[in-house]
Amino acid sequence: MKKALLLLSLLAAASLPAEIPQSAKVGEFFAGCQAYSFRLYTVFEAIDKTAQAGGKTIEFYPGQKYDDKAKWDHNATPEMIAAIKAKLAEKGLTAVGYGVIKLGKDAAADRKVFEFCKTMGIGVVVSEPDVAGMDGIEALVKEFDIKMAIHNHPKRPLDRAYLFWDPNYVLDLVKNRDARLGACADVGHWVRSGLNPVDCIKILKGRIFDSHMKDLNEFGNPKAHDLPFGTGKSDIPAILAEYHAQGYPGPLHCEYEHNWETSVPEITQCLDFVRNWKPAK
Numbered sequence: 001m002k003k004a005l006l007l008l009s010l011l012a013a014a015s016l017p018a019e020i021p022q023s024a025k026v027g028e029f030f031a032g033c034q035a036y037s038f039r040l041y042t043v044f045e046a047i048d049k050t051a052q053a054g055g056k057t058i059e060f061y062p063g064q065k066y067d068d069k070a071k072w073d074h075n076a077t078p079e080m081i082a083a084i085k086a087k088l089a090e091k092g093l094t095a096v097g098y099g100v101i102k103l104g105k106d107a108a109a110d111r112k113v114f115e116f117c118k119t120m121g122i123g124v125v126v127s128e129p130d131v132a133g134m135d136g137i138e139a140l141v142k143e144f145d146i147k148m149a150i151h152n153h154p155k156r157p158l159d160r161a162y163l164f165w166d167p168n169y170v171l172d173l174v175k176n177r178d179a180r181l182g183a184c185a186d187v188g189h190w191v192r193s194g195l196n197p198v199d200c201i202k203i204l205k206g207r208i209f210d211s212h213m214k215d216l217n218e219f220g221n222p223k224a225h226d227l228p229f230g231t232g233k234s235d236i237p238a239i240l241a242e243y244h245a246q247g248y249p250g251p252l253h254c255e256y257e258h259n260w261e262t263s264v265p266e267i268t269q270c271l272d273f274v275r276n277w278k279p280a281k
Contacts, residue, residue: 024056024094027275030250032057037256043072051091053267057251059097074116099126100151104133114144126184141180149184149209154192165193167200182207188214198242212255226258228269
C-alpha cells in the first residue's frame with residue numbers, strides 16, 4: 001500500500017508540464033542531450049551520460065531500452081515512470097521533450113503520448129506528423145497545454161512528398177493555428193539539406209520550441225557526420241547568436257550521431273561550447 005501511494009504521489013507531482021528551472025541552463029540556454037545520442041545504451045545510462053557530459057535537460061525518444069525486458073516510451077508502467085523520475089532527480093536533469101514520434105494517424109495513440117508527457121512533466125512533443133491529423137493534434141495541444149514541435153529530417157530527393165525539411169512548409173502548417181504548435185529545429189539536417197540554419201531559424205522565429213543541435217563536417221552532404229560544436233560547417237556561433245537575438249532560451253539538445261560508443265567526451269565539448277558562448281557586446 002505504501003509503495004502504491006508513493007508511486008501515485010510521484011506521478012501527481014508532475015501532472016502538468018512545468019517551466020524549465022533556471023538551474024537547467026548551460027550558459028545562456030537550457031541545454032542537454034537528445035537521448036538518441038546514447039541509443040546503444042539504456043535510458044538510465046542515457047541519463048547518466050547526459051549528466052556526465054554537462055547537460056541539464058534531456059529529450060527522450062520512444063523505444064530506447066529500459067532494461068533487458070522493456071522499452072522506454074509512452075507505454076511505460078507507473079513503476080517505470082517513477083524509477084525514471086527518481087533517476088532524473090538523482091542526476092539533476094529535467095526532462096523537457098519526447099520524440100520524434102508519429103502523431104496524427106490514431107487519436108487514441110496520440111492521446112496516450114500526451115498523457116505520458118503530462119505525467120512526466122514534459123512540455124514538448126516532437127513529431128513529424130500526419131498533416132491530415134493536425135486538427136486532432138491541435139485539440140490535444142490545447143487540452144493538455146503541451147507544445148507540439150515539428151521536426152525536420154534532410155531533404156529526400158527520391159521522395160518529393162517529404163516536405164518537413166523546408167522551414168517555410170513547416171511555418172505554413174502552424175502559423176494560423178494555436179501558438180503551441182511549432183517547430184523542433186534540427187540544424188544539422190538543414191545543413192545536410194544545403195540550407196543555412198540561421199536563415200531557417202529566422203523563418204521560424206517565435207515558433208521554435210526545441211532544437212536538435214549538430215555541427216557537421218560537410219555542408220550539403222546527406223552523409224555528413226557530427227563534430228564537436230565550433231569545429232564543423234553548421235556555424236554554431238551564428239546559430240547561438242540568432243537564438244539569443246530572438247530571445248529563445250532553449251532547450252538546445254545535442255544529438256550526436258557519431259562515435260556512438262565513445263561520444264561522451266565530444267558531447268562534453270559541445271555542451272562546454274554552449275556554456276562558454278557569450279553574446280557579442
